[in-house]
Amino acid sequence: MGDRVAERYGGRVPIPEVVRPPRLVATDLDGTLVHSDRSISPRTRAAVLAIQEAGAQFVMVTARPPRWLHELADLVGAHGVAIVANGAILYDVVQRKAIRTALIDPAIGLEIALAIRAAVPEVEFAIERADRYGQEPRYLNRWPTPDDTLVAEVEELLSEPAAKLLVRHPEWHSDELLARVGAVVGTRVTASHSGGHSLVEISASGVSKAAMLAEFAAELGITAAESIAFGDSLNDLPMLAWAGTSYGMGNAHPDVLAMADVVCPTNDEDGVATVLEELFGLD
Structure with missing residues (x-):
């Protein structure tokens, strides 16, 4: 390098x-x-x-x-x-x-989200669908939200297939959060980050x-x-x-x-x- x-x-x-x-x-x-x-x-x-x-x-x-x-x-x-x-x-x-x-299958997405929250209780979740954004009520969104934002608990957010599940931590660097999330989800989904503040992005396996x-x-x-x-x-x-x-x-x-x-x-x-x-x- x-x-x-x-x-x-x-x-x-x-x-x-x-x-x-x-x-x-x-x-x-x-x-x-x-x-x-x-x-x-x-x-x-x-x-x-x-x-x-x-x-x-x-x-x-x-x-x-x-x-x-x-x-x-x-x-x-x-x-x-x-x-x-x-x-x-x-x-x-x-x-x-x-x-x-x-897209992420709803059953797999919810299973993953609940497992992440059990391991890291401080996290909050948001989702991106092909045509709509949604987030939990306490999720810290760093950008203006769309007018039709779905604000709901994770069970409702993941009641339909999602393009991405977003995992936000109030303090940890994205690298640290990814290491913790990756250890929980394994290969059931694809976890990564794009440099966002304290944010990990989850996609369906193979995506x-x-x-x-x-x-x-x-x-x-x-x-x-x-x-x-x-x-x-x-x-x-x-x-x-x-x-x-x-x-x-x-x-x-x-x-x-x-x-x-x-x-x-x-x-x-x-x-x-x-x-x-x-x-x-x-x-």
Whole structure:
């Protein structure tokens, strides 16, 4: 990792020749494509649009729920879709509808939630469905809630299939919470985090950004070797491992920096745009 970081701060991002240029560019959003103030810079927006004009497929692969993609509809390209909820939903951003879902079975979800609460009583739960957000009354939500938010106890929240079960602790770092939750749930579901404060995100078993991305790429006739991916947090690791070349952001979680093929500038330094400009020869 140290050599790659040194190369990155030396001023030039090393670009593997084998993927110059890639047919598919997949990127996480928050902490990766998006600045810390939740904006996308004109430079990054221009680079994304330019590579699509050059014929590359671009897809956003994010932990965000569907409703947080609508403001980025101009970036999705001709295919019109994004992979959201950590790979649980292939979402048509333009038509505002789920195309494909891989959801948590209600019985399994409730069993998992009750087991987590028994092990860590301080946690509170929220859920994301394909079309609705819900939370327990005491859940600390760090973002404005939708008008139709379902506020209920976990038994009601998980009475229907969910794309994600969110586990919030009042104090613990997400890494610590993930270790405790992971020990409880094992392989019955997929647990990860996206760098959120004291938050773990649970998906159905086998669901990941990589799994849905691989399906999406195969439908386009594109292989992993022809693809690159950008990410910054633990939920990005499967996607980064799948892609032919992986780029970890300079601000990424240490585990991402350790496994990425290349470390690029931070999200606030337009790291994704820096790489795309080099790969595609953009001015």
